[in-house]
Amino acid sequence: MANRLGNETSPYLLQHASNPVHWRPWDAAALAEAVEADKPIFLSIGYSACHWCHVMEHESFENQAIADVLNEYFISIKVDREERPDLDQIYMNAVQMLTGRGGWPMSVFLTPQLKPFFGGTYWPPTARTGMPGFDQVLRAVIDAWENRRAIALEQSEKFAERLQEIGQAQDSGETIGIEFLDQAFQYLESIYDFRFGGFGGAPKFPHTMDIDVCLRYSRRRPDSRALEMAVHHLDQMARGGIYDHLGGGFARYSVDARWLVPHFEKMLYDNALLAGTYVDGYRATGRADFARVARETCDYVLNYLTDESGGFQSAEDADSEGEEGKFYVWKRAEIIAALGEVKGYRFCEIYDVSESGNFEGSSILNLPQSIEDWAAAHNLDAAELRSELDSERATLLRIRDDRIRPSKDDKVLVSWNGLMIDSLAKAAGALNEPKYLAAAEKAADFIFDSMLDSSGRLLHTYRHGVAKLTAYLDDYANLANACVTLYEATFDDRWLERAIDLTNLMIRHFADPVDGGFYFTADDHEQLIARNKDLYDNSVPSGNSMAAVVLLRLGALLGNTDLVDEAQTAMRVAAPLMKKHPSATGQMLTAVDRYVGPAREVVILGDATSGATRDFLTELRRTYTPNSVIACTSPDSLPDDDSPLAPIFAGKAPLPGSDGTVFVCENFACQRPVTAEEAIASLHP
Known part of the structure; x- marks a missing residue:
């Protein structure tokens, strides 16, 4: 063991x-x-x-000459951003201030008091293509620390x-109203790519929160282009190379404007969010292809990213056998042979x-035109063609599964698991798939059984029993x-109690009682240079x-206005950002939509498991009613x-005499109770 990382649990x-x-x-x-040695x-x-983290490791951190310099002049600390997002947030802000951009690997030089004075992202080992070499950077930092330390300290x-x-923000006092949603949609419409789908240009990320805003806004303003944008975006991603047409699930992002060439890593959080978004797309439009993508994405996570304990693992790498994307691409001859x-x-x-x-002499599977359009152009029955293609894709998947898979980050993170549990519980009802609900409950039970400390507080990460x-x-x-979604999927009070x-x-450990x-981080967290x-x-909701969102949902279920007031304060804190950066505050805008x-x-x-009550719930869960x-x-x-x-x-x-009675209340007014049969009819007038 060459250093002190061998006893860690993080795969990174x-x-x-070594x-x-x-x-x-x-x-x-x-x-x-660092303090005792007085080293940066x-x-x-x-x-x-x-x-690029792998690239920098191979080029620089496995380089003995560079290692010698780091070992002599620095205290070198390696951090997994997924384990320590608190550190990642703080020092990413520093790198962005220093360089105007950010990304990973992130490389920051700190004083022993943890204050940054220089930083960047990836550097090659020696200068090339206009980039300074890491060797040059190290020499410059050493020179600054030894010969111009006062300036470095002042800058830090x-x-x-x-x-x-x-890191600070306070209650703006603004009234939260529909104008936030109108302004946000106007901006999203102005940056939408109506040719290829997505918001902005390449590289393109899924932007699930913005799709959610559009789906919600389409109910509020049916005459807008919101539904068109959401459907087009979902269509283009599902047909592109960013989607895994054999195994299901989505890659991290597309490097090009038309969703063809992905950055091949597959992250739990992307697939959790996208599964839920495609479920909502299905519920809003009734389109079976959106249901299929949601199902295949959930199945990908269950088949390839599920720990034996029931928790959901974090990611699959982009690289295998030293090549990015090698696991996923095909030669024409391979497919014909199969x-x-x-x-x-x-x-x-x-x-x-x-x-x-x-893609580099091989092919990424994608659909330049839909299967239905291809069938029509060739006078074939679309359903029959899709069935045959399903069988052929299954054959190719079996062959691909025998390849050397990309490495997997098998740690379990509570935050990302929460996103996946929510989507699975939602998909279970919308797609009538009990195994998704079973998987969601198993994962949640695992967290409550294995990821709490002795005082009942959550622990962030789990791997191999730790x-x-x-x-x-x-x-x-x-x-x-x-847990709120699990309650609504099962009506088991234990989930509601856990959510509460x-x-x-x-509220007790994270809320700011002064500025909102x-x-x-919690009030008893390790003290860092900023809170x-x-x-x-970012890639996940803030x-x-x-x-x-959860305060509003619980406030409505429990009739607790204090929770609603707490949510309202959080929205007021975010109000200036929602106005200035609507594409970076999509999840908060969905809270605004619910609040307004x-x-x-x-x-x-009624009995949720039988008769008219069961039938009503089945229809309700297939219907898009986001609030x-x-x-x-x-x-x-x-x-x-x-x-x-x-x-x-x-x-x-x-x-x-009713087999289920339904009460609907809206904006502090309740409609007359109706039978479950009448309620079903009202869902589809």
């Missing part, structure tokens, strides 16, 4: 355990060593599925002050597989939100936006006065 840190660089994990010993810290932050103080300012000439040539034509290829690191805001918010417990802990909103409020969506309303409470007295909350119980087991659900069921009684 373990990848560096480097000649004397890496330390971020811990008290490493930080104390070289902080390197990345993650296991990061292609200014950066630290600015980082503390960036499927035979007739079916093979047809498959290649449909999925854009050519002799010359569309759970550790104090959880962050998004761990609590995402899991609480998932998590939300109470979130929520900090990303941020997480307001911007912690504050998810907190607002109309929002519905659907309360059912509804649902509660159900048997008329014989109404909650007692001590139950958190007592207010929503108060005063309700079943209609005589």
Whole structure:
């Protein structure tokens, strides 16, 4: 073991355990060593599925000459950004201030007091293509520390002050109204790519939160282009190379404008969010192809990213056998050999597989035109063609599964699991697929059984029997939100009780009682140079936006206006950002949509597992009603006065002789109760 990473659980840190660089994990010993030795810290932050992190490791961190310099002049600390998003947030802000851009690997030089004075992202080992070499950077930093330290320290103080300012935000006092949604949609429409789909140009990311905004806005403004944009975006991604047409699931992003060439890493959070978004696309449009993509994406996670304990693992790498994308691409001859000439040539034509290829001499499967359009152009029955292609894709998947797979980051993170549990529970009802609900419940049970500390607080990460690191805001918010969805999928009170417990802990330890909103770290977290409020969506929703969503959902279910007020404050804190950067605050805008309303409470007295009540719930779960909350119980087991659900069921009684009674309340007014049969008819007038 060449350094101190060998005892870590993070696959990313373990990848560096044999480097000649004397890496330390971020811990008290490493930080104390920097102070005692009076050496600057070289902080390197990345993650296991990061292609350029692997490149920099091979080029520089396995280079003995560079390692010798790092070992003599620096305290080198390696951090997995997925384990320590708190550190990643702070020092990414610093790199962006220093260079005007960010990314991974992130490379930051800190004083022993943890204040940054220089940084960047990837550097090659020696200068090339206009980029300075890492060897040059190290010499310059050493020179600055030894010969111009006063200037470096002065700069670090200014950066630290600015980082503390960036991390703060306060209640703006603004009234939260529909104008936030109107302004946001106008901006999204102005940057939408109506040719290829997506927001902005290459590289293109899925932007699931913005799609959600468009789907919601289309209900509010049916005459807008919101539904057209959402459907087009979902269509283009599902047909592109960013989607895995054999195994299901999506790659991280597309390097080009038309979604053809992905960055091949597959992340749990992307697939969790996209599965839920395609479920909503299906519910909003009834399109079976959106349901199919949602199903295949859920199946990908269940088949390839599920720990034996039930938790969901973090990622699959982009590289295998030293080449990016090698696992996923095909030669024309391989497909013809597998499927035979007739079916093979047809498959290649449909999925854009050519002799010359569309990616470095090979082909990424994609659909230049839909299967239905191809069938029509060739006078074939579309359903029959799709069935044959399904069989052919299964054959190719079996062949591909025998290849050397990309490496996997098998740690389990609460925050990302919360996103996946939510989508699976939602998909279970919409797609009538009980195995998704079973998987969601198993994952949630695993977290509550194995990822709590002795005081009942969440731990952020788990791998190979070890759970550790104090959880962050998004761990609590995402899991609480998932528990609300599990309650609505099962009407098992334990999920609601867990959501309430998590939300109470979130408010107690993360809320800012003075300026409003929520900090990303708890009040008893390790003290860092800044304490941020997480307001911007990145690849995942911001912690504050998810907190607002779950507070609104629970507030409606429990009849608790204090929770709604807490959500309203969080939205007011984010109001200036929603106006200035709507494409970076999509999840908070969905909270605004729920808050502005109309929002519905659907309360059912009946047996959720049989008869008309079951039929009504089946139809309701297939219907796009994004701002509804649902509660159900048997008329014989109404909650007692001590139950958190007592207010929503108060005063309700079943209609005589009915097989289920449905109560719908909207904007503080309740409609007359109807039978479940009548309620089904009202869903499809």
